[in-house]
Amino acid sequence: MATTSPGATSSFRSTVYVTGKASGTLIASNLELSFWGGVNAQTSEVIDRHHELSGQYLQDTILAIPGGRGSCSGSGVMLELLLNGKGPKAILFQRREDILTLGVMIAEEMFGKSIPVVTLQKNDFRELSRLNGQYTHVVDGRVSTNDTNDPLNENVPYLSGSQPTKSTSMVELSEGDQAFLDGVHGEAARVAMRIVVRMADLLGAQELMNISQVHIDGCVYTGPASLAFAERLRDMGGKVRIPTSLNSISVDQKRWRAQGIDPTFGEPAAKLADAYVDMGARPTFTCAPYQLESAPRLGDQIAWAESNAVVYANSVLGARTMKYPDFLDISIALTGRAPKAGPHIDINRKASLIVENPRIHEVKNIDDAFYPLLGYHVGTLAPSEIPVVVGIQSLAPSKDDLKAFGAAFATVSSAPMFHIVGVTPEAAVLDAIVIDGPQLRSVDVDMKDLESCWGELNSAYKNQPIDLVSLGNPHFSLTEIRKLAGLCRGRTKKDDVAVVVTCGRTSYGLARQGGLVEELEKFGVEFITDTCWCMITQPVIPPSKKAIMTNSGKYAHYGPGLTGRKFYFGSLADCVEAACRDGVVEGKPRWLSNNVA
Template identity: 35%
Template sequence: MYLTKEEEKIYNGEYGEVLEMAMNLLVSLGDIYGAERLIDISSAQVSGVSYKTIGEEGLNFLRDISKDDVKVSVPTTLNPAGMDLSRYEELNFPRNFVKKQLDIIKCFKKMGVEIGCTCTPYLSGNIPIYGDHIAWAESSAVSYANSVIGARTNREGGPSALASALIGKTPLYGYHLDENRMPSYTVEVEAELEDISDYGILGSLVGRIVKDEVPYFVFKNGISGDKYSKLKALGASLAASGSVALYHVEGITPECRMNKIDIDITERITVTKEDLEEEYHRLNTTEEKPDLICIGCPHCSLEEIKEVVDFIVKNNIRRTGFKCDLWVCTSIHIKVIADRMGYTEVIERAGGKVVCDTCMVVAPIEEMGYKNIATNSGKAATYLPNFCGSNVIYGSTSEVLKKGL
């Protein structure tokens, strides 16, 4: 790789051991993937935040690199932690877990990382513009940034995203290059999709087929309503069941609107109503009643929270209405607005909780006694059985809420 004189100084350790480590990691990645040079990034988003996912080894790594008082050099946000950072006692998170999680957050805070702890940074201020080069790690956020916004990022690991945050650069390879952003599959969706959960089913099905390739979607019936939340759900599920970091939607995503996409040489897939029904049954792994209903994976937008509120109001649900726990997971940024709108009060009067900073996948729910989880998230339905040992009850927002009555 070509390095500037300043980059060579960092690589050779002239600015300290931590930055040397970070630069060596980025150069090693560049060498592996054939990058010619490093490029500047406008922001970073770091994963590997929950103690459940990184454990003691990850915590010790963060302690080591944060002790030298180095700071991130670009705006940097964090992925969800393993608990609500404010209400962990009320929600009965295990005490030892709480201590370790707070230590992790302390390390990131010392490095100047924003402690927003959300998988939807684009709803909370970390908003790249079209064509920006960024270094993001959360799979659903990578998908949204590449596809819906038209920024450019590879699917970074937690360490590489943190290294990019410290240096302010990333290797020029993969989805940073035009030629790697072309689709290899055209997906013709004949089925009519309505709820967010339908897009999760679609993503689950297509992700398993295309794996880490780039699909181009043609929706025969269009996308109605809150299309951004629906595309968020689609991308999250694609990334979970496959490893899709970029997709295109005809007439909607920016590179399609700018006529930069050629689909003549793509392989074609047709998705019917019957295909989605089969995938729906595959995602449902139990007929038991839920122990926990969890909405918000990725974190809820304000519109998704309002959908829960509308259900509660329409059905006149009181505090004793739900027969299980209800978490509506979102970022602290969105929760503040939900508080002001009165949405939080409605949900919590009905016995639910608006939970910040975490979700059912990275929280230690298996230690907290939750086994049967109802969700409207295709991503969560994919991850819960393996990550948490959970049984899954999958459906639309209203369907899973009804399961708790």
């Protein structure tokens, strides 16, 4: 409960996750924020053009948001902000937040820089958010505001009801865990185990567990801090102890020079990838590790980072992973141990939100744009809770449909998974995957909701021409490349519209063997491997007043902030049609228009 006193507007009780003292102007929002794709790591500007804080700068502020969302790379952006002096002075959350807090912990553990991180009770957070713009103090968990920029008074006693609550360690370590902490396996492994244990404390885990494989997202270059972290671990002698794959990196490692990438960006980005390979990770360089032969199976305990990959692994494969932040992923790879918490445990995989509309499956002639629209909407309905979708079993979504659904869902939700009754492996029947209790709630979805999402993802002006079709976010599968070839066959692309596909090396190699790459390159498609659209900048995406078209709900959301350009969203067929029709996009799909009352 908040309290008041002379000289202070309000004071709030908090739980401390990272201690410290700070003062600054409060910037508050009741909407979750992804730092990757949502905050510029070099300037601190909020660049998520769909967020109410868009255009504001976080430097030297006290930031209050309910939690993070979207990409696991948010921890990397947080580390970058703290090391380049552009970060907030403190962060206040409504609930426990793993990704951004881990970024602060890494800054403290590895570089000696830190800011306070605390959580407030729900009602207190809501009251605090109404004080947006006031000067705010955080002193080891005591949060207070006043009307003027009064200096921080560290000697003010705690107000009644505002005494902070510190989290205490509950982790029971095995002899092997203690050996890591004692430095038996080297300095890199010792530091990694400290990070793992500290995160276990944050999560409230009582023990650590063995992990069978890791997918690392920390290989994305967010700036000098991400490279310094990886090279420091490598130079300490870090070596992965379990099979480890690498996410998309920030450049096409083999061709970035030929693509005209500025060496001041290309060289450190390539060095970052090399550092992880030096530590024993496989150079898979894909944001879709579920397309690899090494993909986990039902029930496998894994540690994956990258938001869409985590959601796909949990939801579609039935493997078990938390939404691991960047830097925690390599820490787990160096030790083979992870906190036994989150979706690793049965009860934490249950849904608390039922999303249903029995008529939605009656929609005629839907195309592949349906699934990212539905995923995006479900993500907004469930920003932090696991949902279960009812009523689309008869549509028989493919693996690529589920990939598109999950990527859009993970863009606007921090939840690690979803269920679809009759489709995903743990949801044979509804009763098997919902929680039992008053927290369970239900919401209906209709076509008007999807129309609203379509409008939000289509930021381009009416009749604004395009000059780029962006495909492969997440990375295109071999099936999608084959489908694209079928759509392009017998068509002629306009010369002033580029069509670019990003995919992993494995899918590209298989497509080349099958003659699909050669066929599509004759049509005018360019393939880029190793990297993905959320990392691609100039000159691959040149400055232009024209719009970009994509079939990715994820990229349609992040793209305007990342590129400064307007976007069209549509089906794969719509993308090909636009590339062949002078870059003109027809508009809303017929299946959506015809079914909106």
